[in-house]
């Protein structure tokens with residue numbers, strides 16, 4: 001059974017034109033799915049629907065076989081433990097007044113998860129490649145890449161089944177981006193990953209399957225290597241054509 005099933009979902013913001021039209025996609029346990037599209041194609045909006053922050057106008061979203069229903073509080077509490085998100089900007093996503101330990105503990109507190117919080121925080125820090133001794137420090141004492149590791153530690157501390165990443169490496173320099181992609185790849189062995197990005201290169205490195213969104217519609221989807229080797233839709237071909245060439249030709 002799919003962990004997530006988005007079934008023919010359409011959505012428009014109040015008074016506006018449709019932003020998503022008839023979108024379907026499935027994420028199985030352990031899948032790594034890249035959602036790619038240009039700015040404004042509706043990627044973040046789809047994540048908002050998937051988190052239950054907005055409701056589809058048409059269609060349904062299922063998590064573990066149960067329809068997502070923001071009105072069902074006990075389901076949503078369990079869902080919030082199982083689905084966590086990492087955002088783009090590691091500077092604005094961490095509260096500068098809280099130390100690392102308090103930041104990572106936030107889901108444990110808000111979801112009222114019992115147990116050894118200090119041990120869980122320490123495990124999460126280790127899992128993202130940070131020394132557990134940094135728990136007492138504050139965000140300003142870390143680089144952008146380290147901050148993103150802290151944000152990822154917060155996202156995984158409660159043991160989610162699904163990690164959502166919204167342009168989670170886009171704000172990082174190239175070397176740091178590669179390291180965080182490596183980290184996400186390692187973490188995705190234990191959870192499903194929906195990785196939203198406009199960067200096809202990063203998706204190719206990280207995601208087994210790819211979904212291409214153009215103006216709120218899925219125009220192509222499938223195995224990443226197969227789609228990128230032989231893109232069928234003109235929009236995918238255009239997106240691929242606009243990827244900067246990083247290979248230096250010999251003269």
Ligand SMILES: Nc1ncnc2c1ncn2[C@@H]1O[C@H](COP(=O)(O)OP(=O)(O)OP(=O)(O)O)[C@@H](O)[C@H]1O
Nearest residue numbers: 013016019037038039040041042043044045046198
């Ligand atoms: N709160 C909102 N109210 C009204 N319209 C919105 C709102 N948020 C987004 N939109 C519109 O919905 C469309 C899709 O936006 P969305 O942020 O989902 O795209 P995106 O693919 O994530 O883009 P980006 O890569 O730039 O973040 C855009 O036309 C945007 O202007």
